[in-house]
Amino acid sequence: MRDTVQQQTVATAPYGAWHSPVDAALVASHDGHPEYVGTVGEEVWWTAPRPAEGGRRALVRRRTDGAEVPVLAPPWNVRSKVMGYGGTPWAAVDRASGGPLVVFVHFADQRLYVHEPDAPAGGPPRPLTPLSPVGEGLRWADPVIHPARGEVWCVLEEFTGEGPTDVRRVIAAVPLDGSAAGERAAVRELTDDRHRFLTGPRLSPDGRRAAWIVWDHPRMPWDGTEVVLADVAEDGSFTGARVVLGGPDEAVAQIEWAEDGALLAATDRTGWWNLHRLEPAAARTGGEPAAEAGGEPAAAEAGGEEAGTEAWGRAGRPVALCPREEEFAGPLWKLGHRWFAPLSGGLIAVLHGRGAATLGILDPRAGEPADVPGPWTEWEPTLAVNGTRVVGVAASPHSGHEVVELDVCTGRSRVIGSAHTDAVDPAYYPRPHLRTFTGPDGREIHAQVYPPHNPGHSAPDGELPPYVIWAHGGPTGRAPLVLDLEIAYFTSRGIGVAEVNYGGSTGYGRAYRERLRERWGVVDVEDCAAVAEALADEGVADRHRLAIRGGSAGGWTAAASLTATELYACATVSYPILDLVSWATGGTHDFESCYTESLVGPLAEVEDRYRERSPLYRADRIGAPFLLLQGLDDTICPPEQCERFLAAVSGRGIPHAYLTFEGEGHGFRRADTMIRALEAELSLYIQTFGLTRSDVPTLELLNPAAPNSTGGAS
Template sequence: MASTATYGSWPSPIDAALAAAHDGRPDFVGFVGDEVWWTAPRPAEGGRRALVRRHPDGVEESVLPAPWNVRSRVVEYGGQPWAGTVRADGSPLVVFCHHPDQRLYAYEPDAPDGAPPRPLTPLSPVGDGLRWVDPVLRPERDEVWCVLEEFTGPAPTDVRRVIAAVPLDGSAAEDRTRVRELSDGRHRFVTGPRVSPDGRQVAWIGWDHPRMPWDGTEVRLAGVTDDGAFTEARTVAGGPEESVPQIGWTADGHLLHVSDRTGWWNLYRTARDGGEPVALCPREEEFAGALWKIGLSWFQPLDSGLVAVVHGRGAATLGILDPESGDLADAVGPWTEWAATLAAHGTRVVGVAAGPHSGHEVVELDTCTGFARVIGAPHKDAVDPAYYPEPEARTFAGPGGREIHAQVYAPRNPEFTGPDDERPPYVIWAHGGPTGQAPLVLDLEIAYFTSRGIGVAEVNYGGSTGHGRAYRERLREQWGVVDVEDCAAVATALAAEGTADPARLAVRGGSAGGWTTAASLVHSDVYACGTILYPILDPAAWATDETHDFESRYMDSLMGPIAEVPERYRERSPLEHVDRITAPFVLLQGLDDVICPPAQAERFLARTAGRGVPHASLAFEGESHGFRRADTLIRALEAELSLYAQVFGLDRPDVPRLELRK
């Protein structure tokens, strides 16, 4: 029989170390011959990304030891960091981007001499150097084709991007001139090349400032000459107000693309004669998402002519589409969320999936039998699942009656229940992006709080993906308004219905969610405290010279061009209105963050000092945008809980006390 104890004071076996150990997910799946490979997080190894190989007997092997870190920094968010093929002798060859120096390396793990990875690309003394992403191996040319990001000066915006060919013999490792540039530099941003089955055509996606890739992109198609050059490039799909986040080729040479031309990201077959593209499964659902990383994959054509697709409204599932009939059959299994990484080989489709009771796993679907099974990174319950929350997907009413989508995680612990006359504290989680989405999956960071008696509500506020373009564009020029209002609406609704204690509501978020958190403390009196992680705090500086190139014009759509509406930037800026903050907060910042630089946090804290508002800050060396190291994750989670304990009046001797200053 469960004991009665104050919400938020319950003991729990899910400590911060356990949550940190399960942070991150497998990603960037691919086939090397018949084998499945992917990248995997290693929080205990400095937060590196390992390259994992699944042998035919099912054994998983970390291909490269620490400190090898398979992760790209192109557009800072990176993307597909590796590619592999099988040599004529049956041995694998992989090419990957190593995070510390951003060079491409080639590696033959089964080579008899056991040679380490060898560099394929040079270092550069200019700016942040040369970076590479979304590689495509072209063994018949002894090359790898990929996106080259090259800094031309010291500023974050002194950068150019092209599709380039790197020789596999290593001759470019010390000689930049040996890298062949393939695309014409027409666009500031490009994805990697997708080569037609006959090798005679190539397609890629491009876009320019001030658009973000979810605003408008173009599909470029070119011929490939006998000497491997691109020729007669032209635009065949997309446009300034049409977002195409992925392209691919069918086995018989048709170009596929996803477009939101109807207001929903649907799958199309590009017309060969330049006519209108053909919708293969027109639905008010999303068959793709926001292109935050180069090389994300929501669909994969199969040799049979069928297409594997990740689709849905809100939640995303894996389906097999017959493009001729439009029939779509979904994979059966406990997984309710599929990530934007798919690979196909013969009749096999591999992806990464999770559910409300399981973390992300590598899952394989046999399209002949319809049978799906976990083949890598299998979920294992770290504790009794009775300590996991039971999430509820809900829709709330916001200002003007607009719909707000959210996931609500009530407190749950098999050993404890709260008093009948008490309502639990709740923390409103604002996701990053803001053009992003909080998936409905098991997250031990959420369980860390719910198993202690603190509820969590993840808000997919207006501007989030998963619900069509109109829902995304609610945030256009309304950032700091719609996101703040939607989070507050969910919080107050939970309090009004008796789910949450109205006096013990908190808000937290990282990156764009850190902005929403700080803006909520400035513009709302709903919350008793907040946790601000690696935030945007000064939009005027962020719109000029205090962020990286990819998002340097993001504010044009989120707030409007700064030259036209400077007052809007000042009015919404948390930095300009720290005098309005009365609720305690903690600010957590990575010192190597070039997306949301620590300078903004430092200015914010300097203006807060001496104002009488209890607050704390923690800065973490070696952490960039988003925390990856186990020790950082532990310290950050415990600091957050200590803040809530002090503000909500909870007894939490299991975490170090966070010293709040005024």
């Protein structure tokens, strides 16, 4: 990384008072990254963020001449709401004439549309699916186009009532001719709705079988899933469905077919998400017929047949292709996440590692992946293959997310889309350190520490910098080690950041992520505090100027931390969970409505625990200022929790501010929202830490306290 401003005069100024070219508008313009990569003929397509266009997701294609062009003009927004977080929202096929045919989900109405972007006659996209007046209507994700059948197969999420959990999900076939655009009955259901959740089908190379993943409440997909296999009849219906892998304590995250007809699966049956191969004679366990989660032989999903009606129902055991204490997959938050992709000739493109994932090419016969050379240290769970080409999305601590292509034959990798360009001199970028801290009971805590860094400034001798602890969302997730201009916004001003991959995070094996089981609000809070304490003990951070921030589950951790410790001088809490009781009793969307069963415990058995840990019921313990940020269209963490929390805090003299944003859901996507939120957060730190700055609007705090240059609860 070049430092072109190294020779300039270095000014001495207090931490937090440094001048920086990384402003909030710049951060907002670079928010988000490419997602859902696919190949269409020789072209590569993906979705891309457009913060300046109301936060829409554009569908972009890279032509064979290298030009990047939009497939759809505004206001088309290619994004699904299935399960709240969405999934793959598009599919396309190349055609001998007329150019590609693309099917996509439009965010505004969640209908499937079909479009021919190269058709001479042009014309807007045409709807394929109807609207429904019931609840939140019909939603679609993970589509696969079958031109010969004249259909697109995908996951259908259908609301049956007005409540957030009044919903059913099936795999459905939608006619490409538009005949279902006004007629729900024209949508053909390929499965029944006995399972609460499922992924889109993966069709075998010979077209005779389909496989998909299912799971049910109260499990989340990283707790336990099953792989269902069915035969595909001549008319396209599924028959003889049976479970061939998985169970309540085994999470299969992804399945794909090898070209020889074997089924490949990323499963954590060994304690790590490793890649396994199931031969046609393989089932769940040796010597026993395939069974459903309850342990009985699996009944048919469709067609009324018993499990084990042919070779795929017989006994066998999946074979690990590269047994390692590494992760070859991750949490299935969105339908269509893809951590591996089979190549011709038996090779497999894989993402693997501890913590950060790298791209490798696995030869199952050798059992060792050959990693791809290049500067990228993190890869997103979106891979596509075409012949000997592998395409993915990657980033590093010095570059943002880019679309990268690997030629397996030559070993050459290159950026082909969304190429990173330095928006400011890279000398202002943060310089992170990977750290492993020791927490309570001697447990390991993984974190990324970003010290203050600005080539034009240094701090007075003896001064320690303020630090903000960042708690990631999920909580079953992980903070990636990539260039993030939001972090640079703070570090280049003299405020340190520490991202904590607390117990419960993914990337470190099943045992690490299950540390949070029934201990949410305890382990995450303790681990964040342990990192903050360690930085202070080491003389890295000013103990009196520590803050915590997070969004969603990270917002929960930030708010819970204010009620559990006096360590932090202030907190920024974004679209948080604040009341576990209401969240677990219809106060959130269906996907996470039973999440607390594993994170906290069964509500019927430990309701007191739900109340004891919830910041709403511990508001009297808060003594530090806080900023609360909330999207008014959020159905995952609805605004009513924030409003009840503020009522509980009211009258206690705690300085705070509450900012709401129309048109924003769970997570902020609009440039103006992100600018306002980021500047408000900085203003909170200015006022709490006693910093001297005048480059952001002053956040108006209710019950304001005098600036506290030594930090601590006001």
